[in-house]
Amino acid sequence: MNKPVGAGEPSPGRADAAMAFTATPPAYLRSSLAFAIHYVRQRALLFLSLALVATAASSCSVGVQYGMKLLVDALSGSQASHSAAWWALGLFLALIAGEAVLWRSSGWLAARTTIAVGVDIRLDLLTYMTGHPIRYFQDNLAGALGHRITATAGAFGLLTNRSVWDVAPPVINFVGAIIIFAAFDIWMAVTLGLFAVAITAGLILFGIRGRPLHRAYAEQAGRVGGELIDVITNIWAIKAFSAQNRERERLTGAFTAEARAQRRSWMYTETSRVLHDVLLLIMAGTMLIWSLVLWERGAISAGDVVVVSAMTFRILHGSRDLALALVDMTQQLTYLGETLKIVGQPHAIADAPQARPFHRKEGRITFRDVTFGYTAGRPVYRRLNLEIPAGQTVGIVGPSGTGKSTLVHLVQRLHEVDEGVILIDGQPLAGITQDSLRAAIAVVPQEVSLFHRSVMENIRFARPGATDAAVTAAARAAYCHDFICNLPDGYETLVGERGTKLSGGQRQRVGIARAFLKDAPVLILDEATSALDTQSEMEVQSALSELMRDRTVLAVAHRLSTVVGLDRILVLMDGTIVEDGPPDELRRGNGIFAHMWSLQAKGLAVEEVERNETAKVSTDRGGPTLGLHA
Numbered sequence: 001m002n003k004p005v006g007a008g009e010p011s012p013g014r015a016d017a018a019m020a021f022t023a024t025p026p027a028y029l030r031s032s033l034a035f036a037i038h039y040v041r042q043r044a045l046l047f048l049s050l051a052l053v054a055t056a057a058s059s060c061s062v063g064v065q066y067g068m069k070l071l072v073d074a075l076s077g078s079q080a081s082h083s084a085a086w087w088a089l090g091l092f093l094a095l096i097a098g099e100a101v102l103w104r105s106s107g108w109l110a111a112r113t114t115i116a117v118g119v120d121i122r123l124d125l126l127t128y129m130t131g132h133p134i135r136y137f138q139d140n141l142a143g144a145l146g147h148r149i150t151a152t153a154g155a156f157g158l159l160t161n162r163s164v165w166d167v168a169p170p171v172i173n174f175v176g177a178i179i180i181f182a183a184f185d186i187w188m189a190v191t192l193g194l195f196a197v198a199i200t201a202g203l204i205l206f207g208i209r210g211r212p213l214h215r216a217y218a219e220q221a222g223r224v225g226g227e228l229i230d231v232i233t234n235i236w237a238i239k240a241f242s243a244q245n246r247e248r249e250r251l252t253g254a255f256t257a258e259a260r261a262q263r264r265s266w267m268y269t270e271t272s273r274v275l276h277d278v279l280l281l282i283m284a285g286t287m288l289i290w291s292l293v294l295w296e297r298g299a300i301s302a303g304d305v306v307v308v309s310a311m312t313f314r315i316l317h318g319s320r321d322l323a324l325a326l327v328d329m330t331q332q333l334t335y336l337g338e339t340l341k342i343v344g345q346p347h348a349i350a351d352a353p354q355a356r357p358f359h360r361k362e363g364r365i366t367f368r369d370v371t372f373g374y375t376a377g378r379p380v381y382r383r384l385n386l387e388i389p390a391g392q393t394v395g396i397v398g399p400s401g402t403g404k405s406t407l408v409h410l411v412q413r414l415h416e417v418d419e420g421v422i423l424i425d426g427q428p429l430a431g432i433t434q435d436s437l438r439a440a441i442a443v444v445p446q447e448v449s450l451f452h453r454s455v456m457e458n459i460r461f462a463r464p465g466a467t468d469a470a471v472t473a474a475a476r477a478a479y480c481h482d483f484i485c486n487l488p489d490g491y492e493t494l495v496g497e498r499g500t501k502l503s504g505g506q507r508q509r510v511g512i513a514r515a516f517l518k519d520a521p522v523l524i525l526d527e528a529t530s531a532l533d534t535q536s537e538m539e540v541q542s543a544l545s546e547l548m549r550d551r552t553v554l555a556v557a558h559r560l561s562t563v564v565g566l567d568r569i570l571v572l573m574d575g576t577i578v579e580d581g582p583p584d585e586l587r588r589g590n591g592i593f594a595h596m597w598s599l600q601a602k603g604l605a606v607e608e609v610e611r612n613e614t615a616k617v618s619t620d621r622g623g624p625t626l627g628l629h630a
């Protein structure tokens with residue numbers, strides 16, 4: 001267990017959870033109860049103080065009712081006494097003041113506690129979530145995941161607040177009332193106790209029975225939230241395809257389903273409110289009649305009748321809060337459980353228990369009998385064998401959907417191989433930590449992912465400790481320094497959500513600058529220059545040639561001109577390497593690469609080339625005259 005910490009201190013649990021890719025999720029992510037206990041224990045002292053202060057405040061409120069009884073008795077008794085009345089009033093006022101001070105202290109404590117825990121929860125869940133493989137994020141909408149993390153922190157805060165302000169006071173009122181009533185008539189106390197237990201048990205059972213309805217609503221709400229964000233994220237497509245009405249109809253369906261689930265959940269809560277109103281009316285009526293009968297018989301004083309009626313009505317109102325709180329807490333716990341099921345599932349790609357950091361050498365890549373498929377029974381690769389010596393630059397070409405990107409993803413261990421082994425510098429990927437592996441690989445993807453931060457921060461993302469001078473040098477090397485300087489705030493310009501304020505080519509150059517800065521022994525270029533015009537591509541090609549020096553390079557490309565200057569070309573067809581050799585040799589032959597080259601040289605679109613290239617290439621069509629490296 002982590003040692004308890006104060007409100008302002010960072011929780012050590014977060015540091016433990018950081019960066020681990022684990023096959024078994026931490027215990028606190030396994031159930032909503034374990035989750036709640038974990039965060040309470042981390043700030044045990046604060047939570048204990050909060051509980052004590054809330055208990056003391058609620059006890060004061062019971063004392064206030066008793067003070068009222070003393071005052072009434074002092075005023076109305078047969079030997080009414082002035083000093084007793086003043087003493088009773090003094091006690092009454094002191095208890096009111098004490099109650100107010102204690103409740104405000106509970107507010108102060110709760111604000112410190114729940115806010116700090118909210119920070120911990122969001123950091124812990126996000127950290128754990130980032131350990132899931134890419135496929136997890138393809139299966140779960142980003143918006144829905146973000147919403148869940150925030151809502152979970154909110155749910156924990158609600159659970160705390162409900163416990164302090166809606167559960168503790170009525171429970172203590174019940175206990176106080178039983179003690180006071182027992183002083184008048186033990187049977188009155190027993191009856192009140194039985195009523196209280198029966199009502200509470202009934203409400204809990206009712207709350208549990210309503211769980212499926214609340215869960216259905218939580219699921220629908222998560223899904224709809226995700227869909228809404230998906231629509232906003234794809235606003236370009238919606239405008240381009242004039243799809244506003246279509247999307248509206250689609251969302252109408254989703255909102256209607258969510259509204260139906262919400263209505264069911266809400267109406268269930270309303271029913272529970274009606275039920276407990278009726279029960280408590282019966283209880284209040286019984287107690288008041290009983291106390292009046294006792295008063296008529298002279299068994300209790302007028303002050304006792306006052307305290308019975310005040311306590312009963314207090315319980316009546318407090319119990320309503322208790323009922324709502326219990327139902328709400330059930331809902332929050334259900335939501336928490338749902339989130340834990342989604343976020344807290346084991347990492348599909350976990351670091352082996354004995355995993356070591358990758359030992360950087362020169363960057364030799366080996367595939368041994370690798371079989372991999374996204375769906376069972378449909379392998380993309382079957383027993384693939386490949387040896388890439390250190391420092392070799394390799395172009396990977398082939399038709400769309402043939403497995404080029406998958407191959408480079410496997411090298412980064414973004415997916416787990418089904419069979420076989422992939423090694424870098426003789427170290428099996430499965431035996432090294434994922435973070436150290438990825439630290440040794442620089443990737444320039446087709447769609448460079450940029451944060452809505454400054455250009456400087458975006459480039460520095462590749463190496464957080466890099467100086468401004470190092471970032472600028474990387475930008476110069478990637479031919480982006482000039483365009484960055486022309487941006488409104490230069491390197492401090494915010495790039496827009498996902499870099500939308502930059503052109504596709506500019507984003508790619510920022511991606512290349514990141515690779516320069518990262519300075520890793522293995523470089524992966526996944527369609528890295530596809531968004532560049534010919535002029536920019538010429539510039540970036542020379543930057544890339546510089547970047548490739550002394551590194552092992554895997555370059556996926558549709559445009560053959562970008563790979564023809566490399567040491568070696570792999571032609572992939574349906575997950576099989578059908579040609580493998582130096583580009584010049586392949587171009588001179590009459591295989592698929594030569595055919596593709598010839599078609600691209602004639603200016604055919606990549607897609608047309610791909611359609612044609614599956615046809616048997618029977619004649620040598622000669623080499624092209626086009627191409628940067630030809």
Ligand SMILES: Nc1ncnc2c1ncn2[C@@H]1O[C@H](COP(=O)(O)OP(=O)(O)OP(=O)(O)O)[C@@H](O)[C@H]1O
Pocket residue numbers: 135138374375380398399400401402403404405406407
């Ligand atoms: N996340 C995924 N889930 C399921 N199948 C996938 C996934 N990603 C890729 N595939 C499938 O795996 C196969 C290989 O895809 P991959 O992206 O590696 O091809 P590619 O050669 O890089 O294609 P392109 O040139 O179009 O980028 C394709 O049939 C594709 O549909």
